Amino acid sequence: MSGDFPLDPPAINGSPSHAFASHRVRASAIARHYALAHPLDFMGTAADENNTIRLIAHLQTVSDDPEFRVPGHELSRTLAPKVLGSLNKGHGRLGTTVDADRGTFLGFGYVLSGRDGDYDAALKGLIVIAYRYRHLLTDDAFKHILDELVPSFLPGSDVSSFEKYSLDIRLTAPPWIIIPVPREAPETENHMLLISSTVYLVNQLFLDRTGERKYNNRVNGLTRWLLGYMQAIAKHDFLEFNARPYQRYSLHALLNLHEFARDDSIKVAAQILLDYIMVKFAISSNWQRRICPFRRLKENANRPDNLHNELLGAPGQGNDAVVGFFRMYAGPTDVNGAPLDKFPVSWGFEALIAGLAAYRPPPAAYILAMERDIPAFQHRFYHGARPKLPESDDQADGGVEIYYHSPSFLLSAGGMFLNSGYGHDEFTKYKQIGVAQSTTLLPTRADVKFADLIRFDPYPDERRATNTAVHRGFACGANLRPIExxxxxxxxxxxxxxxxxxxxxxxxxxxxxxxxxxxxxxxxxxxxxxxxxxxxxxxxxxxxxxxxxxxxxxxxxxxxxxxxxxxxxxxxxxxxxxxxxxxxxxxxxxxxxxxxxxxxxxxxxxxxxxxxxxxxxxxxxxxxxxxxxxxxxxxxxxxxxxxxxxxxxxxxxxxxxxxxxxxxxxxxxxxxxxxxxxxxxxxxxxxxxxxxxxxxxxxxxxxxxxxxxxxxxxxxxxxxxxxxxxxxxxxxxxxxxxxxxxxxxxxxxxxxxxxxxxxxxxxxxxxxxxxxxxxxxxxxRDGHFQMGPWYFIDRLGFYVAAYRTPPTQPDQLDTPLESLGLLYAMEKGDMSFEDFKRLTLERNTTLPAKFEYGGHYTFHTADDHRFSFWLHPSLDKYTVRVVPMDEMHPAANFTTLPLVEGDYLRAPSGHDGFIEVRHPGCENPLVLDFRDLERPVRQENIGDCPEPWLERAHALFVYAQLLSNKGKHKEVQEALVERIKIYQQLADVNVAGRDLAFAKLLQLAKVGVDFSVLEADLREWLNNPEFTPYSAISEALLKLLKGTSLRQPVFLDVIVSNYENTPGVPSPRNMAEVDFAVLKEAALEGYKTRYGEAISGFQNLVL
Structure with missing residues (x-):
């Protein structure tokens, strides 16, 4: 991977906990190499998304290394404020950019004038610089952001005034003919999130500066407006769901709110949406690849003949940004899940946005995305009827998404045509709509391109195609690919x-x-x-x-x-x-x-x-x-x-x-x-x-x-x-x-x-x-040139049975149709391939030599399931096409579904903003409750299911050891501090209430005492005070460090060993038997051994 960013060191293994533990080092490495590849050579230009991300990369690298510079350039810690101070806001126009256009509408010509916009994409980066890197900015550079780069009309403004924008259209029709050409258009969702989040966070800074009430977001109504906007997303998903490329804008706005908002309700609301999106990505992807329905922009659909044939590449501005975000969270791995030592440069932009932000996905997102032994599960989404937008007469069509996730493959429905929800789709030439993707079978353990996939391509056209015929390993549709x-x-x-x-x-x-x-x-x-x-x-x-x-x-x-x-x-x-x-x-x-x-x-x-x-x-x-x-x-x-x-x-x-x-x-x-x-x-x-x-x-x-x-x-x-x-x-x-x-x-x-x-x-x-x-x-293969109808496949850990035929009466269809077909995929399990093939053939002898378009059929699987299916891949888009005959009360229409149903992500009460997140082995969910507009609640399940957090803490310790071996002492300290924070979280929810030894470990972690032996062994020793000195010495350390903490963590097991090896000192069995002078020396010696510092006096170890 020439030019990719080296990671030193990469994650130790491909587990969720080690992906989490290596996050900070990975993000810093990406920032450093991005900065090296993108010098600060844009003095005096207009601020935009690209150059603000460059500044962020340099400022982060300066935070890690104050002496950083690009070869041949000034130190970035002095150059970055200068370059920032030289930027201007250019046109400074916010919102949607409109390209000049001319054409016909309802038979009459028109000329549409262009409109500059997108400056809010620069502002989202400037917000990060002003908040996260304030300590690296000169006062003049900080002032320049607020007074020169933030448009003067923005602070304290009424965000609702941005909900629509004007269109400059001239008609060639005679003046007495009235043509309903739009004069205003609703602002798009991604821009409203960018603008409103920027106003909110700018207001905080202006309130700090002036104290004026108009900047108080509670007083001016912006807090309530933002909560309402975000609540609609919690109820109905994004209007621009899975959008390519607009998720990058929308999610960056939410990351900024989560990190910098001072109102807990806004922070929690942003985190609820981020959690939902990241868990959704986990269940709709494998190996950080997904082929999903989306609204906007339709030209970015996956096809063999466009850039999106590459499933792991980042094809320019039309990419699925969440792929890049989650590759940052999970770390790059090979097809077998082993960590790679380089991060793909093509996703560096997205990795900087996600990796340097304060947000981390919940454990469920890592587990569901990365663990490959989770039994198969399915999730179905119906976005429901969301409120209309200002200046739009259209009710946005609710999207349907279906994902069947099995250890060895992912079966994804392609969706259907969706109007934009912004109105005037005929006038905008249907640029903002959603169209059906192919229904795809994506193998977990193969680095393939879209063209390689077994799939049903959309038929007959983008307005009528409906690719929702997926249920628990079964799929059917038109034009089954590949074809010979x-x-x-x-x-x-x-x-x-x-x-x-x-x-x-x-x-x-x-x-x-x-x-x-x-x-x-x-x-x-x-x-x-x-x-x-x-x-x-x-x-x-x-x-x-x-x-x-x-x-x-x-x-x-x-x-x-x-x-x-x-x-x-x-x-x-x-x-x-x-x-x-x-x-x-x-x-x-x-x-x-x-x-x-x-x-x-x-x-x-x-x-x-x-x-x-x-x-x-x-x-x-x-x-x-x-x-x-x-x-x-x-x-x-x-x-x-x-x-x-x-x-x-x-x-x-x-x-x-x-x-x-x-x-x-x-x-x-x-x-x-x-x-x-x-x-x-x-x-x-x-x-x-x-x-x-x-x-x-x-x-x-x-x-x-x-x-x-x-x-x-x-x-x-x-x-x-x-x-x-x-x-x-x-x-x-x-x-x-x-x-x-x-x-x-x-x-x-x-x-x-x-x-x-x-x-x-x-x-x-x-x-x-x-x-x-x-x-x-x-x-x-054999020279017979016989095409089907049956195809049986035994590769990559799963079986596939596919059946493809020509349609019965192709001349009665208005669009040429090559074939109709079905497929069923299942894990190998205990069934042999010969039995899979034999049982499939024996149980489906009634399938016709040619399928009828619109026909109803039944398929019997080799593992004893039955599906009734309707071969009608167009129109009737909310009608369920695959009905499981062995399930009670299956849905007949997708509009009866909640926002999401499934094993690990569900909205049990429909579209009211209440979402539950689970992971395997944990029945009690993470609750995302946005039913109350002003009091969104995020209720962690850390107390009921602490194992993922414990694994994270242990992974941080092991990774810290690796960092120490490489001489990365600053990174060691950061990893251990993060580990202590996890233990503090666990202690705060009283996870240890059932385990005295674990409680002691949490208390010790708070005061800076960790361990280098297996946690299970240490807990056993702590639980046996009559036979080991660990309990007594631990209690003494807690007393000694009450109200304070060690400067840097020292291993408990090393302290105990040093204490026990002190000549003439008996091994204590209770705190009264501990010699505190010896204990201090044992801790001091443990510190010197671990960090190689010549330090004297226990008092110098304590903060």
Whole structure:
């Protein structure tokens, strides 16, 4: 991962507790390396989101290391205030930026003037600088923020005045025609959170400065307004739920409120929303990846052909920001959950926002996101009917989200079309809406791209597609992917050619409507055991032209392209040494043909074959290549040419197989297919056989999995044919061609020759469509080219059964539909794959050969569940499509659901702001109660389920030891202080009430005494005062340190050991027997040993 941020040290393991323990060091490392990569070189510019984040990175690094500087630059502790003081607010406009536009609305033209905005994105960063890093700012720099960078109209302002903004629209319609064009628009949710949080926190600072009542947020009504705004989110989720990219804005505003608000109700309200979002992310993701429904912006949906094909990348401004936030919280890990020692630079921006803030997710979020042995669970969300926004006549559609989370996979529903809730969607060209994503099966233990996933793509279009057919491992829908056959939009009038080069399948063709040669890589899919063909990538249109199909072959690390000239019959050849990105070294031979040539790499030589012009004789020659020590390479010409007596009226086919070179062709004067071979590297050919099979076109040859395959377009009907070539060999050295076997006649047809290639264990067959010029490609493992209907997969810890068929009456649908299908996924467990497959087949014999669009069916699983399902992936978006037949009272309509239902996150009373959070092994929930507008309550479950906090405390201790070994003493102190805070939390809720030893540990932690032995051992010793001195010495330490604390923690077990090893001092069994002078010396010696400091006198250890 070149350029990624090194973590030294990374988390010790991939557990939730160690992710928590390593957080501070990880965040500081990211800040430091971000600062190194982004110097403070923007003196005198306008403040924006990017440069304020840069300042934050530098200021945090200065907090960690006052002497930090970017090489060649001034110390950041002096430079940062200067740069900050030089910034200006530019246009200073808040809220939504509107791009200038012109178009038509209701048949009349309009011109929309642009509107500057987004300065509130800069203000959120300036707030962090003013609060978190005030101690690093000069008074002038701090004053500059409040007086120059905060717009003068903002402090004390009425936030409700920002809830809408004006649109400057000019119509071309006659003045007497009234067109309902919007003149105002509701401000978006993310901007309202940015603006209101900024006003709230700026008001606090102005109240400090002036004492004026207008800045008192309780008095001016802003506290109540903010609580009301946040309560609506607690009831209905964000309007811009899972938004790409706007979560970054909204969550940063909440992080600021949580960290800097002085009113507990605001802090708690912000924390409630952050907890909800982080736990929601945990249950809707695996390995910090998720493919979820979202509202805004629709162009950021995951597709194979856009940047969001990368599931762990951060594709620019359209990313899922919570991925980056949670990667910061969890720390980067590999597919097996082991920590990595570098943080991806692509998520550095989000990591700075989340990692440096005071907020940490609750234990449930870490556990559900990171532990991989939690039994399968499902959560369903329905956002409900939220209040309308000002200036909007639209009721926002409530979103539906469904996630089935199993240890080895995540099955996610894709959602449906949702209006924006802002109104005027027709006028804004539906830019702000939500659209259905694909329903996806995402494996836990595979680093895959979106295109690799088994999924149901949306159908028929963004306004009607409904992808909500998911329930407990079962899913159904339209266009099940991957699929073995693909029809591309690219076209040709002739045959295409295929070759495998440097691990990629490459396809070339002559353009349709032009004669230019084209080359592209084929994106093939096989990662999850369901083969597919997705798309053409990195297409190159060459300046060279031909009137026939090209030829293609990979040879000695280079890709060779051959063709017959356009306007002449000369054969041409050139090569690529950059995997098909460019071609060069063109040579035009004197040899000519009316048809395409053929190429093959055989026994270390490149061969060219062609049908001679005029006589039609078959020709085969070696291509002479040159290379020298200076790195030059090129094509010299042809050598060893053989002109055969056999003739053809079409191009030949050429392939190397098991040490022999095979030549195939269509007869001249007849249409029979012929084949012969050479066992002397093309010097002679023999063993000719003429098959009874016929074609008007050239055949194709390929060696695949130890067999030679022949393909051709059948004469008359044009059906594609594929067969294995039967070869014989005997002990006497005889070898020959017996015939064809295993012939398959496909339903697909063509008007040109096919192409064959073997790649990654699959045989690929390509052709030009019949009746159209589209390129077609399909694959088969065994050469049978049978597509379904059943697919069974045993990979990555889980089984999948999928069933796919064409629709019964496709001509009755207004949008072409490729297939309808279903899948069921389950953990391996104790069932064998053979039993899974057998039981699935036996129990589902009634499934039809073709599914009917809108049909109702039943599926019986191998593990004894039954699902009734409705195959109607469009419209009726709130109708439940999958009904479990073995559950009591299943929902028939999603609108009957609460905000969320499930094992670990639930809103038991609907949409009233009351949410419960659980984690495995803990029945008593973390309660997020926002039912009372002015008194939001967050009730921890630390007292009932202390184990995650205890694990965090222990992880902090172990991580501190690792830091100590690396000489990072400041970080050691920070980890141990954080550990003590956890023990104080536990003590505050009286977790130790049932355990005297644990109570003592909590009390000792408060005064700065920790331990280096196993906690279980220490508790056992403390609980045995008659046999060990631990209880007595602990009580004495608590008395000695009453009302104070050690400067830095000292190990209890070391103190006891030092005390016990003092000559002449008996081992105490109660506090009265403890010699306090000896105890002080034992503690002092423990401190010196641990920290290597020369210190005298116990009093110098005490704060």
């Amino acid at each position: 056959k693909k029809v591309f939009s690219d076209t040709t009038t002739h045959a295409l050619s295929l070759a495998v080069h440097n691990g990629r399948l490459v396809l070339t063709w002559k353009g349709s409507g032009n004669e230019n040669l084209n080359a592209a890589k084929v994106h093939t899919i096989e990662a999850l055991g369901m083969d597919g063909i997705e798309s053409l990538e990195e297409k190159v249109v060459l300046g060279d032209t031909s009137e026939q199909a090209p030829a293609l072959a990979s040879h000695n690390g280079r890709l060779f392209l051959g063709w017959k000239g356009a306007g002449n019959d000369n054969l041409n050849l050139m090569f690529s040494d950059d995997n098909g990105a460019t071609f060069k070294g063109k040579i035009t031979f004197s040899d000519t043909s009316y048809h395409a040539p053929a190429l093959a790499s055989h026994n270390g030589r490149l061969f060219l074959a062609w049908t001679g012009r005029g006589d039609g004789n078959l020709n085969v020659a070696k291509v002479a290549l040159f290379a020298n020590t200076a790195g030059d390479f090129g094509i010299e010409g042809l050598e060893g040419k053989v002109v055969l007596g056999d003739t053809s009226e079409q191009a030949p086919a050429l392939a190397s197989h098991n040490g022999r070179l095979f030549l195939g062709w269509k007869g001249a004067g007849n249409d029979n297919l012929n084949l012969m071979f050479s066992d002397d590297n093309g010097a002679t050919f023999k063993g000719k056989i003429t098959f009874s099979d016929t074609s008007y076109h050239a055949p194709a040859l390929a060696s695949h999995n130890g067999r030679l395959f022949l393909a051709w377009t059948g004469r008359g009907d044009g059906n594609l044919n594929v067969a294995k070539v039967a070869l014989f060999a005997n002990t006497a050295g005889g070898f020959g061609i017996e015939g064809l076997e295993g012939k398959v006649v496909l339903g697909d047809t063509s008007e040109q020759a096919p192409a064959l290639a073997s790649h990654n264990g699959r045989l690929f067959l390509g052709w030009k469509g019949a009746g159209n010029d589209n390129l077609n490609l399909m694959s088969s």
